[in-house]
Amino acid sequence: MPQAPTSGGKEIDVINGEMFIGSRSLSGTSGEARAVNPATGETLDPVYRGATRAELDEACRLAWEAFDPYRSLEPETRARFLETIAQNILDIGDALIERAMAETGLPRARLEGERGRTVGQLRLFAQVVRDGRYLDLRIDPAMPERQPLPRPDLRLRKIPLGPVAVFGASNFPLAFSVAGGDTASALAAGCPVVVKAHSAHLGTSELVGRAVQAAVRTSGLPEGVFSLLFDTGRDIGQGLVADPRIKAVGFTGSRGGGTALMKIAQARPEPIPVYAEMSSINPVILFPGALAERGEKIAHGFITSLLMGAGQFCTSPGLILAIESDKLDEFIAGAGNALQSASAATMLTPGIHQAYEAGVEALRSHTAVQTIARGQAGQGYQGVPGLFSTTAEAFLADRKLAEEVFGSASLVVRCRDEAELASVLDSLEGQLTAALHITEADHEDARKLIPVLERKVGRILVNGFGTGVEVAHAMVHGGPYPSTADGRSTSVGTMAIDRFLRPVCYQDMPEALLPPELRDSSPYDRLLDGKTVLGA
Numbered sequence: 001m002p003q004a005p006t007s008g009g010k011e012i013d014v015i016n017g018e019m020f021i022g023s024r025s026l027s028g029t030s031g032e033a034r035a036v037n038p039a040t041g042e043t044l045d046p047v048y049r050g051a052t053r054a055e056l057d058e059a060c061r062l063a064w065e066a067f068d069p070y071r072s073l074e075p076e077t078r079a080r081f082l083e084t085i086a087q088n089i090l091d092i093g094d095a096l097i098e099r100a101m102a103e104t105g106l107p108r109a110r111l112e113g114e115r116g117r118t119v120g121q122l123r124l125f126a127q128v129v130r131d132g133r134y135l136d137l138r139i140d141p142a143m144p145e146r147q148p149l150p151r152p153d154l155r156l157r158k159i160p161l162g163p164v165a166v167f168g169a170s171n172f173p174l175a176f177s178v179a180g181g182d183t184a185s186a187l188a189a190g191c192p193v194v195v196k197a198h199s200a201h202l203g204t205s206e207l208v209g210r211a212v213q214a215a216v217r218t219s220g221l222p223e224g225v226f227s228l229l230f231d232t233g234r235d236i237g238q239g240l241v242a243d244p245r246i247k248a249v250g251f252t253g254s255r256g257g258g259t260a261l262m263k264i265a266q267a268r269p270e271p272i273p274v275y276a277e278m279s280s281i282n283p284v285i286l287f288p289g290a291l292a293e294r295g296e297k298i299a300h301g302f303i304t305s306l307l308m309g310a311g312q313f314c315t316s317p318g319l320i321l322a323i324e325s326d327k328l329d330e331f332i333a334g335a336g337n338a339l340q341s342a343s344a345a346t347m348l349t350p351g352i353h354q355a356y357e358a359g360v361e362a363l364r365s366h367t368a369v370q371t372i373a374r375g376q377a378g379q380g381y382q383g384v385p386g387l388f389s390t391t392a393e394a395f396l397a398d399r400k401l402a403e404e405v406f407g408s409a410s411l412v413v414r415c416r417d418e419a420e421l422a423s424v425l426d427s428l429e430g431q432l433t434a435a436l437h438i439t440e441a442d443h444e445d446a447r448k449l450i451p452v453l454e455r456k457v458g459r460i461l462v463n464g465f466g467t468g469v470e471v472a473h474a475m476v477h478g479g480p481y482p483s484t485a486d487g488r489s490t491s492v493g494t495m496a497i498d499r500f501l502r503p504v505c506y507q508d509m510p511e512a513l514l515p516p517e518l519r520d521s522s523p524y525d526r527l528l529d530g531k532t533v534l535g536a
């Protein structure tokens, strides 16, 4: 008989409706919730119960008590902790993939890929912790003889903000959820984490939460470094953001949800940052040279990107912009043909399906919008893909046409000329990505648009589509509001750690009192009197 996967002697593939408050595993007592298989409509066991206010208070108290000891650990201990979480997630094995499939309707290959991304992300942050450059060390040695005034000795490092609340995303049950990018970057920064599980994947959250809790235990860390809470209403999530011991929030989801949490965070006696990733329609601009050279290929790539994960990516190409031409007509016809044969796909939750249907219906029934194609009919909570078109004039006249329809729906906007296309771009709210499809002949026209794109988006990409974000050092997965709450940050890639840090300057502090990384013997890279000095 195969052995059950364990960590530190405890089984980690168990699903029995438990949440985790520090080292305790317990069932809540507030309300009841069950995950639903969106592919079948079947309600899944076990029953989950929400945390009480007292349990929320305990999770926050433990997180606060863990903060100083956790942030003072040797970097190597923190790095190994992140790697242990990664290994524990892998050790859960197929039980994790099967449960995530049942709770999300996402296919096995996608979830296996997402697990690889989640594990890779944790391991990358372990390297970031070891490397130490995230500390942004700066030393300006004293200049006692400087005239007219001496300069003091100034040393700067970044320290973690404190306990972080993380809201798991529905559409990435692993990579943007319990041990996803927000949790990995907060833990790497030295912040304890309290997760509010997404109600759409309770069992997946429990499995991953158990893996993190086991890593805390076997790494010998203070128990409050990690807690996972369920909520059967809004009380626990909102109470978490309002708790004075929580110092920052990570969130991926709807604009309504994100802005509700931003308001709570701002209304606290001590306001805190909310890093919310919300809506984005990700404009794709097709230039004449590219359309003439390879319109058919671009149409194929566009439809592939649009259909990915039933369009439930915040990077999905929801808006296509181009100047009227025969080649644009051919592109639209080609994309429409490809979309027509596409199957309907199961969406993550009944609510997300319903929101998609309403968004598509608003496009379909709009007097200035033409339906180019719909995919094959579906059933249950399956979303039928849709491609629509309108004119720039109509788009500019109705702001509703610029709203995100979360799913495989996209709107082509036909522009009369470059000036009208620029006006459409100028009218857009902040976005995560913009994609340019160009040839060398289009460079001059593309160059003119780059300043406006820089103002609007976090990532400008060429001859591709934004879906499938690379987890890397130079990645920006962020953008001006409302794509994110704070466009100065990214939620993917190693720079995500910066969201949970703040600088502290130590002036004329004796060597013996300085944090080790700021002493002259520091092994880390630093800026010494304005020049980069490599660590040992």
Ligand SMILES: NC(=O)C1=CN([C@@H]2O[C@H](COP(=O)(O)OP(=O)(O)OC[C@H]3O[C@@H](n4cnc5c(N)ncnc54)[C@H](OP(=O)(O)O)[C@@H]3O)[C@@H](O)[C@H]2O)C=CC1
Pocket: 167, 168, 169, 170, 171, 196, 197, 198, 199, 200, 231, 232, 233, 234, 237, 238, 252, 253, 254, 255, 256, 257, 258, 260, 261, 277, 278, 279, 280, 313, 314, 351, 352, 355, 356, 404, 406
């Ligand atoms: N652009 C993007 O990145 C994404 C956009 N979306 C959009 O969000 C819609 C719904 O998807 P979903 O993922 O459920 O997003 P939601 O914003 O509804 O939920 C995200 C998380 O926040 C919680 N939450 C939501 N509103 C509040 C509130 N007012 N107070 C406290 N907590 C709150 C939810 O709790 P609970 O679990 O209890 O509902 C959940 O844990 C989609 O149809 C789509 O439009 C979704 C995913 C990604």
Ligand SMILES: O=C(O)CCC(=O)C(=O)O
Pocket: 169, 171, 172, 176, 252, 312, 313, 314, 315, 466, 467, 468, 469, 470, 477
């Ligand atoms: O495209 C991706 O890989 C990530 C998308 C994302 O962040 C999201 O949909 O929330």
